[in-house]
Structure formats: C-alpha cells, structure tokens
Amino acid sequence: MTNHYIDLKNSDCILIMGGNPAENHPIAFKWILRAKDRGATLIHVDPRFTRTSARCDHHVPLRSGTDIAFLGGMIKHIIDNNMIQEEYVKYYTNASFIVSPGYAFNDGLFSGYDPEKRKYSKDTWTTEKDEAGIPIRDYTLQDPRCVYQMLKKHYERYTLDKVSSITGVSKDNLLKVYNLYGATGARDKAGTECYALGWTHHTVGSQNIRTMAIIQLLLGNMGIAGGGINALRGEPNVQGSTDHAILYNILPGYLKMPTGPIQTLAAYNEKYTSKSADPMSANWYQNYPKYAVSFLKAVWGDKATPENDFGYSWLPKLDEGQATSIMHTFDDMYAGKVKGFFAYGSNVAVSNPNTTKVRKALQKLEWMVNVNIFDNETAMFWKGPGVDPKNVDTEVFLLPAAASMEKEGSQSNSGRWVQWRYKAAEPPGDALSDGDISMRIMDEIRALYAKEGGACPEPILNLKWDYRDGLNRFDVPKVAKWINGQATQDFVIEDLVAGTKEVYKKGDPIPSFAKLQANGTTSAGNWLMTGSFDQKGENKMMKRGKDDPTGLGLFPDWSFAWPLNRRIIYNRASCDLNGKPYDPKRNILEWKGDKWVGDVPDGPWPPMANTEKGKLPFIMKADGVGSIFGPGMAEGPFPEHYEPLEGPLAKNPLGGQLLNPAVKRFKSDLDVIANADEKFPYVCTSYSCTEHWCTGFTRWQPWLLEAMPEAYLEMSEQLAEKLGIKNGEKIKVSALRGQVECVAMVTKRMTPFEIEGKTVHQVGMPFNYGWRFPEGAADASANYLTNAIGCPNTFCPEYKAFMVNVSKA
Amino acid sequence: MSGAIGSGVALSSLGLDLTALKAHAAELSKMDRIRTAKQSISICCYCSVGCNVICSTDRLTGKIFNIEGDPDMPINEGSLCAKGAGLFGLTEANEHRLKKVLYRAPKSDKWEEKDWDWSLKRIARLFKDTRDKDFITHNAKGELVNRVESIGHYGSSNIGNEECWTLSVACRAMGLVHIDHQARV
Numbered sequence: 003m004t005n006h007y008i009d010l011k012n013s014d015c016i017l018i019m020g021g022n023p024a025e026n027h028p029i030a031f032k033w034i035l036r037a038k039d040r041g042a043t044l045i046h047v048d049p050r051f052t053r054t055s056a057r058c059d060h061h062v063p064l065r066s067g068t069d070i071a072f073l074g075g076m077i078k079h080i081i082d083n084n085m086i087q088e089e090y091v092k093y094y095t096n097a098s099f100i101v102s103p104g105y106a107f108n109d110g111l112f113s114g115y116d117p118e119k120r121k122y123s124k125d126t127w128t129t130e131k132d133e134a135g136i137p138i139r140d141y142t143l144q145d146p147r148c149v150y151q152m153l154k155k156h157y158e159r160y161t162l163d164k165v166s167s168i169t170g171v172s173k174d175n176l177l178k179v180y181n182l183y184g185a186t187g188a189r190d191k192a193g194t195e196c197y198a199l200g201w202t203h204h205t206v207g208s209q210n211i212r213t214m215a216i217i218q219l220l221l222g223n224m225g226i227a228g229g230g231i232n233a234l235r236g237e238p239n240v241q242g243s244t245d246h247a248i249l250y251n252i253l254p255g256y257l258k259m260p261t262g263p264i265q266t267l268a269a270y271n272e273k274y275t276s277k278s279a280d281p282m283s284a285n286w287y288q289n290y291p292k293y294a295v296s297f298l299k300a301v302w303g304d305k306a307t308p309e310n311d312f313g314y315s316w317l318p319k320l321d322e323g324q325a326t327s328i329m330h331t332f333d334d335m336y337a338g339k340v341k342g343f344f345a346y347g348s349n350v351a352v353s354n355p356n357t358t359k360v361r362k363a364l365q366k367l368e369w370m371v372n373v374n375i376f377d378n379e380t381a382m383f384w385k386g387p388g389v390d391p392k393n394v395d396t397e398v399f400l401l402p403a404a405a406s407m408e409k410e411g412s413q414s415n416s417g418r419w420v421q422w423r424y425k426a427a428e429p430p431g432d433a434l435s436d437g438d439i440s441m442r443i444m445d446e447i448r449a450l451y452a453k454e455g456g457a458c459p460e461p462i463l464n465l466k467w468d469y470r471d472g473l474n475r476f477d478v479p480k481v482a483k484w485i486n487g488q489a490t491q492d493f494v495i496e497d498l499v500a501g502t503k504e505v506y507k508k509g510d511p512i513p514s515f516a517k518l519q520a521n522g523t524t525s526a527g528n529w530l531m532t533g534s535f536d537q538k539g540e541n542k543m544m545k546r547g548k549d550d551p552t553g554l555g556l557f558p559d560w561s562f563a564w565p566l567n568r569r570i571i572y573n574r575a576s577c578d579l580n581g582k583p584y585d586p587k588r589n590i591l592e593w594k595g596d597k598w599v600g601d602v603p604d605g606p607w608p609p610m611a612n613t614e615k616g617k618l619p620f621i622m623k624a625d626g627v628g629s630i631f632g633p634g635m636a637e638g639p640f641p642e643h644y645e646p647l648e649g650p651l652a653k654n655p656l657g658g659q660l661l662n663p664a665v666k667r668f669k670s671d672l673d674v675i676a677n678a679d680e681k682f683p684y685v686c687t688s689y690s691c692t693e694h695w696c697t698g699f700t701r702w703q704p705w706l707l708e709a710m711p712e713a714y715l716e717m718s719e720q721l722a723e724k725l726g727i728k729n730g731e732k733i734k735v736s737a738l739r740g741q742v743e744c745v746a747m748v749t750k751r752m753t754p755f756e757i758e759g760k761t762v763h764q765v766g767m768p769f770n771y772g773w774r775f776p777e778g779a780a781d782a783s784a785n786y787l788t789n790a791i792g793c794p795n796t797f798c799p800e801y802k803a804f805m806v807n808v809s810k811a
Numbered sequence: 812m813s814g815a816i817g818s819g820v821a822l823s824s825l826g827l828d829l830t831a832l833k834a835h836a837a838e839l840s841k842m843d844r845i846r847t848a849k850q851s852i853s854i855c856c857y858c859s860v861g862c863n864v865i866c867s868t869d870r871l872t873g874k875i876f877n878i879e880g881d882p883d884m885p886i887n888e889g890s891l892c893a894k895g896a897g898l899f900g901l902t903e904a905n906e907h908r909l910k911k912v913l914y915r916a917p918k919s920d921k922w923e924e925k926d927w928d929w930s931l932k933r934i935a936r937l938f939k940d941t942r943d944k945d946f947i948t949h950n951a952k953g954e955l956v957n958r959v960e961s962i963g964h965y966g967s968s969n970i971g972n973e974e975c976w977t978l979s980v981a982c983r984a985m986g987l988v989h990i991d992h993q994a995r996v
Contacts, residue, residue: 007860007886028892029860235859237993239975240968246975248966248992254979262954301980318958318986321950328991331963340963340989342941346978347967353996369937373966376907384915391920397937399930400922402909405901406856407866407875411971413854415861415886420972426851426866427875430903431910432927436967437974442927444981446935456939457946458957458986465984469977481973527976548885557885692893695857696993702907703900709893775907798995 004230004571005194006417006563008555011036012228012588015186015193017179019047019069020201020210024054025692027198027234031057034196037228043182047072047171048200049687049764050716051751062179065755065764066687067204067646067803068169071656073213074643075165076180078157080220081150085184087222090584091143093610094575094619095219095628097150098139099129105639107156110657112638120666127633135279137625149631153216156640159656168643168655170755170762187221189584192228199236200689203802205662207793209641212632216641219628225575225619227554227588235416237696238406242414245530245564246485250326253317254485254528257294260319267314270294271520276624283626284605284617291520292529296487299525303466308522316461327797328354329790333668335363343370346436347403351379351386352697352772355788355799358740359672361386369397373439375405376702379772379783387773387781401439404429409437411478412534412543414564420534421561422544437476441469479541486535487512487526493519511535514566530564542567552590556601568602574609574619575628581609636794637664645677646803647791648737650685650762652678664794673790676738682805684721686735687766688784694770701775713744713771713782717808718752721763725808732811735767737804740786743811744771765808769801847871852881855895856969862887862895875902938962938985946986963989 010016010033023031035057038044044058047069055061064072080086091097104126106113114123129149130138143150162173169176186193195218201210215224215231223229235241247254257274264270271294276287298312306312320326328350334340336359343364354360364370364383372381377400379386384394406413408429414420429435434442444467451459469484471477489506495517496503504517515532518524526532534542547559556569563569570576573591577583581593591600593609607617618626633639644662645654654660660677667673676682693700693710700706715735717727727733729748734741744767755762769784787806792799848867855862863881868874878898882889891898902908912930913922945961964982967975982990 027858027860029862029887029890029895030858032890033886237968238854238856238859238861239970239972240859240994242972243968243970243975243992244994246972246979248964248968248975248979248982248990249994250988250990253983254976262950262952262956265955301983315955316957317983318988319954319956320958320988321952321954321956324988326960326989326991327995328963328965328989331965331989331991334960334989335963340961341945342938342962344962344964345966346964346992347969348965348993350965353993355996368941369934371934375901375909377909377913381913385920392918395917396915397917397933398915399934400909400913400915401930402911402913405908406969406971407851407853407864407878407898407902409971411973413861413971416859417861419861421854421861421863422852423854423971424851426849426853426868427873427903430908432912433908433910434927435974436970437977440974440978440981442931443934443938444984446931447938447985450935450939454939457943458948461957461984461986465980467981469973476974476977478971478973481977485973485976527980531972546883548883550885555885560885695894699901700894700897703897703905705897705900706894792995796995801996 003232003417004224005232006419006569007415008033008557009227009570010034010194010232011040012192012554013037013042013194014191014228015043015045015183017045017047017183017193017195018054018058019195019197021196021198021234022048022052022054022689023196023234024057025052026236026690028692030234045179045182047179050766060178062171062175063753064169064171065757065762066685067649068643069201069210070206070213070641071160071165071168071643072171073217074157074160074641075162075176076183076217077153077220078160079180080184080187080217081154083184085187086220087187087189089578090222090575091150091220092141093579095630096129096625097143097148097630098141099149099631100138100140100145101147101149101152101631102126102128102130110642110654110659111663115663120664122636122664124633127639129631137280153630153640164655167758170757184221186223189222190587192226192585192588193221193223194229194232196232196234198234200802202796202798203800205647205665205791205793205800206644207798208635208795209637212635213641216630219630222584224628225570225572226585227570227576227590230570233416239413241416241418242420245414246528254297255293255530257297260317262319262321267311270314278624280625282610282616282618283624284607284621285624285626286621287624292518293515293526295520295522296518296524296526296529299490299522300484300487300527301466302464305464306522312522313464316464325797327792329668329792329797329799332360332363332790333670335366336670338366341368343367345370345380346373349378349380349697351383352783352785355785355801356672356739356790357783357785359670359790362672365389365394365396367396371399371401373401373403373436375403376699377774379774382774402431402433403439404433404435409435412482418563419561420543420564422541435476437478441476482541483511483535485527485531487518487524487532489523490525491523493523510537511539513537533566534562552600554588554590556590566602568604570601572604572620573601574604577609579609579611637662647789647800648675648677648805649803650678650757650805655758662794665791666794668790672739674738675789676805679805682737682807684806684808685762685764686787686804686806687802688769688788689766690770691768694768696770698770698772701770707776713742713768713780714747715744715765715767715808716747716749716752717765718754718763719748719750720754721765722746722748727810734809734811735787735806737787737806742782742784742786743780744782765806855891855898857894860886862891864891864895864898942985957986958988959986960988962987966992968993
C-alpha cells in the first residue's frame, strides 16, 4: 500500500476493483465503511456480487480479465472531460515530457518488438533530454508528442461502445463510475483504489495496476490522505517476505539480483545506481552502492572485505534474461531438472496453477522437505488420488513448525507497519519455529562442507550464521537488529556545511538509511528496515503509542513503518509548489517556515517553489516525477488491453494482438490451452472465502470447516437453467488440463455478460480445498483448471481468467 | 466478533461443563484463570491487515487457553474476523497439529516418526550430494555464476521478518536460484 489501512477512512470515493475486502480483509473493510459513514461513495467492480458489493453504493459486474479496457476507458473519459488535477499533472508527473520520435504503437504492438523472442527492445521507449541531460518539458501539455497527448491518442480507441462490448459493462454503468471517480480530480477530493489478487492474477497483472496508477496521477490522488494505490495483500507477512526477497529476482530491500554479465561489484553498482542530471531531482537511488555494500556486509560479516568485493562473487547469478519463478521451478521439476525441494510454510500442490502438472512434477523429485503445522496435499503428494506410492522414489520430510503465537518476531502488514509479536506458548511436541529449523538445517550443511569440502564451499562456510541466544535458540531480536544495520567499526559522519558531527561506535545501530555507507563501515540486512531501531537500540517495531496528532489516523508512534516511519509514501505530492496542502482538510504535511510538519516527509528538501533547493516529489524515480509514460514495463509504456490466455474471443476487439505480446508460454505436454473453444465455453475465475485461508490450513480447524465444508462453483440462474443444473447438485467442472467435482451454487450473484454481441457466462470457485482433509474430501482443488502462465513482469499466474465446461457429475 | 464471545467459545472447547448448576463455579474459575494468566500480544496469521490479538496463557500449564482481539490496536480496535476469532483453533489444542518429524522413505506408503538429529543429518546429506553434483561454477558464456539449478526453495509469507531474512540469505549462500514464495501466487 502507498497508504495504510486506517487511511481508507479519509477517502471520498473508494474504487474496489480486483478484490473482495468484506470477505477477505474484513477488518480493513471496517475502515472502508467508516469512509462511507463520512459520505464517501463506494464502488465495487467485480464479476461477482459479493458481500463487498452488498455494502457498496454501486456494484458493476465485468468479465474477468478486462480491467485495462475498463480503466483505459476511464483515462479517455478523464482526459476528454478535463477532469485532471492540472497543476499536479504538469509538475509532478512526466505528462509534460516529450516522447522520442522512434516510439510508436500500431495495432496492438509497441515499437521494438521481436516476435521470435516475444520480447521488446525498449530503445525507443524514451523521452527527450536537452544537452545537459535534463528532460525537455512542455508545461502547456499541447506538444503533440508530449506524454499527455500521446496518452490521449493511445486511449482514443477505448470508446464507451468498445469498452462496453469487451467488458460486458453497460455504458450507463461505465459513465457512472467514470464520473464518480473522475470527480476526485478536484484538489479537495481524494479517491483511492483497493485491489488484491483480482488484479495481479492475470497475464496483464502489472499493467492492471499501472493503468490505475496513471489514473491516480491524472487525478492528483497519489501521496495524499485518502488516496493512493492500495494492495490489500493476502498473507500475514507477505509484505515482509517480499521486502526480504524470498524471490529469485531481487535481493532484500529490492536490490537487484546480479546476473552473469555483471562480474564485479563495481559493474553491479555502476549498472544499478540511478543517474540524473536534473538538479530538481533528489534521485534517491544514487545511494544504491551504500545499500548494496551494507547488505553484503550483513550476509558475510567480517568475511566481506573491500579486497574480495565484499563477497559479491559468492552470490549466485542468473544468466541474462533467465527466470526461475515457481512456475519455472515446476516446469523444470516436471522435466526432471529440479531434484530437491524445500517448501516452507506452503502447500504448492494446491496453490500453484495447473495442479496436474505440479503433482506429476513432485513425483519426479529425489527429496523434498516440507515445513508445516498440519499435514497437507504437498507433504503427502506420494499418496494423492491416482498416485501409487510404490512408483514414487522421493524421500519426504515433514517437519513440525511452530504457529505464529508460539514465536516472537516482527511482521509487516500491507500498510508497511512492522509490528512485533511475542511468544505466548511453547510449540507442541518436537515442533520448532521456521527460524530454528532453517538454522539447524544450515548448521548441518555447514558442518558437512567443513568436514568434506565440496563444490564452491566458500559462500556456505563464509555465511555469517551466529544468530543464536545463550540456549542455542534462534535469536530473533539479534536478527532484527542485524537487519536494521549497525556500525562495523567506529566512524564519524561530518557535515561541514551544517557544522555537525555524528559519532558511531562499532556495534551502534544505524538509525536511518541515510547514514549507511558504501565502504563497509556499516552493515544492514535490509536498508528499508534501517531505522527500525534507534541509535540507542530501542526497537521501534514494539511501539504501541496511540497518539494521532493529525487526526487522520497516521498513528506515528504505533510500530515502525518503512521507510523511516513514513506513513504515506510520496507525501510531498500532497502539497502545492509552495508546500501548502492541496486539501487543508486532509493536511498530512505542510511546509512551515523552513521545515516540513506532519508525516515523515519524502526527504527534507523545500518544496519546488524554492528553485535553488527544492526537489520534485517522487524521489525514488530518477526524474523525480510520477510515470504516466512507463518504459520499465515488459509489454509497453502505456497499458493496452489484451485478452487472457484462455478467453471467449478469437480476436482482440482493440487490435491485432490477442494475448499480451510479452508473455511466454511453457512448452510441456501438460501446458495445453483452449481459447475460444466451444468445448470450454464458460469464463471461470477463482477466489477465497472468509472462513478459509489460502490452500486451507483452516480446513484442519473444525469451527471454520463447519462454516465452509466443501468446494463449490458459483453459477448464474441463467446458466443453471441452460444446463439443467439445480442448486446443491454435484457437478463436474473441467478445463483442458484437469477437472474437479464439486457442488453447484446457483446464485443471482453471477450474471451473464453480452460480449461482442454474444452471451458469455461467467462462473467462479474458491481455491481453498484439497483431498487430504477433511478425510474423504473430493480432490477439488480449483487449480486443476488454471493455466501456468504469468504476467511477464512478475510471473504472477493467471488464476483469475480461464475457460471451463460445466456438467452434471 | 468481540473478544468476550471468543473467550466463551474457547472455554467450552476445553470441555468445561456449563450446565446451570456448575455455571457459576465455571465463571469463577474462568475469572481466576484470566487473572493469573500471562497475556502476550501476537498478530493474526491470516490476511495482511495485521490485527493484534491478546493470547492468555495459563501460568501453571504454559498452554494458551484464550485468544481475543486487542482493543488497543488502532486498526482492529479489538475486533476480529471469523478466521481471526478462531485463532485458538491453531494452537496446541488442535489435535491435528504436527508434533513429530515425519519421514517417508522411497516407495513407502506411510510416514515414520523420526528425531530431529537423524532427519537434519539426512537432509544435509541429500542437499549436499545434489548440490555438489549439479553445481554450476561458470555458465555457457564462461561467466562466473556460482549457482545450482536442481534445488528449489519455496516459502514463506506466513513467517516472521527475521525468519524470512535468514532464509533469504541462506538460500543465496547455498547458491540456489529457484527461490520463490507466496508473494507471486
């Protein structure tokens, strides 16, 4: 979230699209309803009428996978009706930049496309700079090649008729939402968007979110109270696990993963240190080497020295362009290339797409370690439906883990609040915390390498791995401090201009990432968390102060929020060029005299009216402004509607490319698809429900299981009548990749769509179920139906749009 | 759902006899136990709102006997959803919790209970044999890459930050590149 949960109450208009917070984030929904109590308008755009829709002012059903068409139409409407926050768009975004002449868009393709590689060269996706390297701007926004005019041109095709025909949303409903939401472009109005997996789970997932980000920039809604883009994430510490990069493509703190061509630390820092010639840009990522070196010092401790590039060569490196997301892992496992597998706190046999392929892949493993608090379909894949254990050679370990209330540590919510939890009881029996388990596994591995040697033992033996307390248990506070960072030797930061001197003794916690060093005198496991301790060692994550000085719910003394306890990111954009809030009613920050007052500002610099020292507000971007033109994306600088991998249409009504041109398919015999195929005529989506969580460790809890005992498919009365299916009947749901049997839930909550002149039925089912528990349960994992294909930026699978058939069981 | 309802459900699940005759005594007993309980703040382990809960642990047995919403926490203000209110179902009181290391041998159709020492040694052996066999020092272009592609790691977003960070760096030290977790699904 750019903002945080309580801040939802400050909004005037909340667009909930790609989520169902009333059921999946019920306590967050309380704050959405507080906004409604204040008079805010709530809009829910979703294929299904849910309990969220029931409490919103408007429910607008749309066909799964057509969000960009819907939002692209909104961009056109906002521009055509001049609903933008003009000053914000001119000065705080790249709308005024001039797009390079080589850039083009034609019939669904941007310039630079290589159809063989299904990849773009981004050479032409640039904006023009003057001789000094400063972006050329046209603040009148009239230049035909300025970003604003190019944006207008790009979305000319997204007419009400076209958008309605693609999405199945009536023109009346489109206009209603566009006008209500567009009205938040007024300076004293705030609009926010809440999404969840309903947006990320598409082959255009990242661009779904980016389209909304463009709208928020046009309306001046980023950086303000009651605004922003707010991902309501689905797991308790998924913010933290992402920040700490249990991911192939980044290192902790969103540092870049090194690749083969980048052989030295100098080359790595050179490549990823952001450069800007614009004196108005703070260009925060010019500090990149400080965070990279401090990270390496944290990983290898004293073994990281300037002489050995701080251990840079010990980090594994992918080849240029190589991807190893979990879908790639299963593709390689199915091909017999991945032989060993650790699965901590997870149940991949239910959670990952194309379950048929996942379960066959698991059978090819030589060994697997699953760490869990309950047995599950992954741990017992060797005994699953249709599997003969005699034919499975895998050695499997199921290690008993502690539950969250049985261990201490910090956990980061979606609003970046990093809170501390305390241990309330010992874990049962032989169970241990995941921290203790990973410590012990690594201890044994290190002992073996110390004794026997082996392939490249240095990174294993040089790893700093002393995170134990006096009783040899995983020392959580010690790790937390180490992540925050500390001085590795005595040093002084001297500011000659200000005449100040800061003295750090070896071992002192570093209180701000602005103090980290690139020469090895500091270590920090994750620079974003630097500041979670103060220099005296106070753990700010434990703070439970309840003061709310702005009255807007920032609660600055409750826990620690990264970065640097900032509660609303990009908050300097809430103020005009003189540093005065655009909306005095929602004053989270104001320039008073010679300093910012309110939330922790995005940097100390004065507002932009100070032409000498002022800085642009989007400090993490090299050019200091919000990117309406976004060349970082895999499939184009402006979002474009493409159909899902499996959909009802044979042709994209908006252009010559049916599928996102940057998407790559897996090629195994089990990666089969049926697009616009009459054998699989119904659009299906998958979701969770209030009583279950993800792959269903809630199924092992009788209270929750009783409330939601078995898998079901929601279908409209019209489709049920057509198929002669009655509510509560057993049905079969099939895709080309697999099928499940479940109960028919015939409901008014689903309605058919009119798409390109034809009736298209949409159905949906929860993904929380599996065969392992309750005993005798059907093997009704919804992911038997889904495709292993993902957004080319993130490889989030397309769980939310695929094609099925439905029949009586 | 309020904390009061949550604690009532938790108590009845402990098997207290709440017949009319004994109700008064049971209430007194509950009061005593709450008074002598150790209270610890924990955080709900389901969605990402970060609702705080108060866990009451019996000082005599060391067991959690009640979990309810924390009224001091500014976001949840003491309230919890259906899953959060049911957090007690995740504690040791749940008979299905795993308490032993389980091992399944090749071709076997059953779990065997093992101790940590044997299991950790066996895991380390298997890991090292696979890694040593498949370790890639240089790629096809001759670049130093120090990686192993035949071992994967997945998870987890349901563990603490300190556990996440140590797992993340341990994976890198092992040379793994198939590293992923629920952030992507």
